[in-house]
Each structure stands twice: as C-alpha cells, then as structure tokens.
Amino acid sequence: MKPSRWLRALLAVMLAIGAGVGIAALAPASASAHTWTGTTWTVQVGSESRNHLIQGMNYGPTDIWIDVGDTVHWTSVSMEPHTVSFVDSAHPLGDFFPGTPSFGYMSTRTPQHTISAPGEFRNSGVMATMAIDLLPVTFYTSYNLKFTGVGTYTYYCYVHGAMMKGTVHVRPAGTAYPHTQRWYDIQAALARAVVIADGNLLRAQARMLATNHHVFVGASDNTALVMAFTRSHVTVHVGQSVTFDWGRNGFAVPHTVTFGPDPANPLPPTGDPHHYSGGTLSSGVVVAPTTKFKVTFTKAGTYDYRCLIHDGMGMVGSVRVIP
Ligand SMILES: [Cu+2]
Incomplete structure (x- = not known):
C-alpha cells in the first residue's frame, strides 16, 4: 500500500471541503433573486479517477432543487456507462445485461423532452464518455429534461440499480432557489473525492490478499x-x-x-x-x-x-x- 496515494485521496477531500467553505463565504447566501423560469441546471452522471481505474456510481449532486419550467441537463463524466431513468412499474430496475428481456427499454432513450409528474417513465439511454464495443447500444454524453409539474422526482441508473439514485425536487415557479449551480458543482466534486478514496481502499484491501x-x-x-x-x-x-x-x-x-x-x-x-x-x-x-x-x-x-x-x-x- 502506497501512503502517497492515501495522502492524495485525503488531500482531495480536504481541498474540496476547503473550497466549499471558501466559496460559501464569498458567494451570496443564495440565488434567490432568480424568479424567472427556464433555468438550466447541470447534474454530472458518474464519476471517475483521472486514470479511469476507479469508477463511481453516483449523480453529482444526488439532490437538486429547481422550479417548474426549469430544465436539468445531465452530462456524462465517466467511461463507465450509466442511465438517468425515471422508472415506473412497467419499466422496473432489473438485470442490465444484453439478452435479458428488460435490456431493450433500459438501453433505449425515450423521445419526450419534458416530464410533468412523478411516476412518468423517462429514460436517457446509456450515457458514457466512451462507447464500450461489447455493449450493442447507442451511447449518449448528455440528456435534457424539462420539468413542467411540481413534485419529487426520483431516478435511478438501470446499469447499477437501486444503489445509484438521484432526486429532482421541483417547486412552484418563482420559488427561491436554495442553492446555486456552483454549490451543486462542489457537491459533485466532494462525491467524486469520496468515490476515489473508497476505490483506493478497495484496491489496497485486494492488494493485501x-x-x-x-x-x-x-x-x-x-x-x-x-x-x-x-x-x-x-x-x-x-x-x-x-x-x-x-x-x-x-x-x-x-x-x-x-x-x-x-x-x-x-x-x-x-x-x-x-x-x-x-x-x-x-x-x-x-x-x-x-x-x-x-x-x-x-x-x-x-x-x-x-x-x-x-x-x-x-x-x-x-x-x-x-x-
Ligand atoms: Cu472488466
């Protein structure tokens, strides 16, 4: 086990926390001046170490608070494939594997650009920064969805199942935003640092055995x-x-x-x-x-x-x- 790797992982966490505190102090308390609709928010899909060997099963951030009429723009930041999937009982989570009957709907993008209520089925299809030859699907690098109704929208990744979950909290038009995009970006960076530290721990444990x-x-x-x-x-x-x-x-x-x-x-x-x-x-x-x-x-x-x-x-x- 190389201690330098651990120090780097720790340092990454400390830097990210430090950056969060620093920016919180500098930035206005919130972006509450925004009263218009139509803002686009960015959520990262996945996370990875710079050498790609460690891959995370997370959205960054996991939770986001927006107003009716806003759009969420999901962008892939990892080679590992993920999906953004608002599932319903006809399209449940399951085995993501070519050949399973559910693979078709899990890997296919739905055509709608809007969603109006929790429970409606929407799916990004497979998102990654690089195609995997063995996976016979279309790969996308981003996905946009406009939220036209108030509610709490939970979504999952069909590739990784219930352990990869995100939530979009949609509030009435004109509601003050509790956080800025910058704050969400810091949440994503923190989540990535945790993934890398955890991956390095897994590697160290395997190396010992x-x-x-x-x-x-x-x-x-x-x-x-x-x-x-x-x-x-x-x-x-x-x-x-x-x-x-x-x-x-x-x-x-x-x-x-x-x-x-x-x-x-x-x-x-x-x-x-x-x-x-x-x-x-x-x-x-x-x-x-x-x-x-x-x-x-x-x-x-x-x-x-x-x-x-x-x-x-x-x-x-x-x-x-x-x-
Ligand atoms: Cu492999």
Missing part, C-alpha cells in the same frame, strides 16, 4: 468500482497456475480475463485453461462474484491479458512464466 497465484478481477462496493486486476503483473513457474478471482466484487460486475487475440464471440469461454501456452484463452463474460478462473501455464513467456469490457479504462495485466 493477492499473490502471484491469486489475482483479483476488479473490486466493488456500493460506492466505487475498481476496474483493475490486482495484482496486475505476476510471475509463476512453468506448470504452475494463476487463479483469477471475481470475489472482491460486492455485487455482479461483468468482466473477462482474456489472453491473446480477441475471441470470435466474447460472451462464452474460449480455449483450454488447463494447458495454456499462447493464443486465445478467455473466461467469457462473467458476472458472479463467486467465479474463479484458474489458468495453468505450460510454456515460458510473458502473456498479456485484459478485460474485454474495461480494457479501455486500463483493465489489463500480464503473467510472466519462467522455467
């Missing part, structure tokens, strides 16, 4: 997703094995362990993990935290591998096999 023969495939809890193999570079002898273990994930997060050229079909397992000496070998897309994928290496060499879903975020590793 990992060995040359036991590598963890990602790690996650209700706040952060770690898109990394831990340890990502290991050394074993010819004839020995490495067990790739999904067990540091607190819930089902899809990953693959894939050596060699891309398999023709990424979903099922490919190749023989009992005797690996090069070429394509893949666990297939695996979601269950109980999964283990044990690979026995029969020939010296250095074998690079990756997660087919998250390699764009830096989820790659290597196994060096020595005589």
Whole structure:
C-alpha cells in the first residue's frame, strides 16, 4: 500500500471541503433573486479517477432543487456507462445485461423532452464518455429534461440499480432557489473525492490478499468500482497456475480475463485453461462474484491479458512464466 496515494485521496477531500467553505463565504447566501423560469441546471452522471481505474456510481449532486419550467441537463463524466431513468412499474430496475428481456427499454432513450409528474417513465439511454464495443447500444454524453409539474422526482441508473439514485425536487415557479449551480458543482466534486478514496481502499484491501497465484478481477462496493486486476503483473513457474478471482466484487460486475487475440464471440469461454501456452484463452463474460478462473501455464513467456469490457479504462495485466 502506497501512503502517497492515501495522502492524495485525503488531500482531495480536504481541498474540496476547503473550497466549499471558501466559496460559501464569498458567494451570496443564495440565488434567490432568480424568479424567472427556464433555468438550466447541470447534474454530472458518474464519476471517475483521472486514470479511469476507479469508477463511481453516483449523480453529482444526488439532490437538486429547481422550479417548474426549469430544465436539468445531465452530462456524462465517466467511461463507465450509466442511465438517468425515471422508472415506473412497467419499466422496473432489473438485470442490465444484453439478452435479458428488460435490456431493450433500459438501453433505449425515450423521445419526450419534458416530464410533468412523478411516476412518468423517462429514460436517457446509456450515457458514457466512451462507447464500450461489447455493449450493442447507442451511447449518449448528455440528456435534457424539462420539468413542467411540481413534485419529487426520483431516478435511478438501470446499469447499477437501486444503489445509484438521484432526486429532482421541483417547486412552484418563482420559488427561491436554495442553492446555486456552483454549490451543486462542489457537491459533485466532494462525491467524486469520496468515490476515489473508497476505490483506493478497495484496491489496497485486494492488494493485501493477492499473490502471484491469486489475482483479483476488479473490486466493488456500493460506492466505487475498481476496474483493475490486482495484482496486475505476476510471475509463476512453468506448470504452475494463476487463479483469477471475481470475489472482491460486492455485487455482479461483468468482466473477462482474456489472453491473446480477441475471441470470435466474447460472451462464452474460449480455449483450454488447463494447458495454456499462447493464443486465445478467455473466461467469457462473467458476472458472479463467486467465479474463479484458474489458468495453468505450460510454456515460458510473458502473456498479456485484459478485460474485454474495461480494457479501455486500463483493465489489463500480464503473467510472466519462467522455467
Ligand atoms: Cu472488466
């Protein structure tokens, strides 16, 4: 565990808090002078570390107070996909996975630009700063919705379920705003700092348990997703094995362990993990935290591998096999 990383995480939190206090002191008490309608407010979707390895399941801010006639502009700030989804009983949260019957409505943007009452179904479709090749959907970077009725509107992310929740509080036109956009931006920065600190903790915990023969495939809890193999570079002898273990994930997060050229079909397992000496070998897309994928290496060499879903975020590793 590198203490410098911890110091940086702590520093990020302290800086964000410091900035909040400083700006609160400088800024007017509120933006209550605003009485017109039609203001557009920005909410960030997701959050991530600069190197993309830590991904957050949060909206920034989670709660926003606006007036009737205002618009919320959601903007994606992470490679990890999320949705902004005002669900109803016909479109519930569920397994977000190609092939599940609900995948269609979860990944499809609704055409309406307005919403007039809580309980109406609206969906952004899949939002991310970068498309994931394996996900056969349209990727969006932003979503706008104008709120035309008073109420408390709760929304969720279809990808991450009930653990990723946001609320839009819509009050009568002309109601004084309790917070400025600047204040909401600070809430988002604070949430991001918490996600990164939590992700670094998950990484440190996995690092303590990992060995040359036991590598963890990602790690996650209700706040952060770690898109990394831990340890990502290991050394074993010819004839020995490495067990790739999904067990540091607190819930089902899809990953693959894939050596060699891309398999023709990424979903099922490919190749023989009992005797690996090069070429394509893949666990297939695996979601269950109980999964283990044990690979026995029969020939010296250095074998690079990756997660087919998250390699764009830096989820790659290597196994060096020595005589
Ligand atoms: Cu992955």
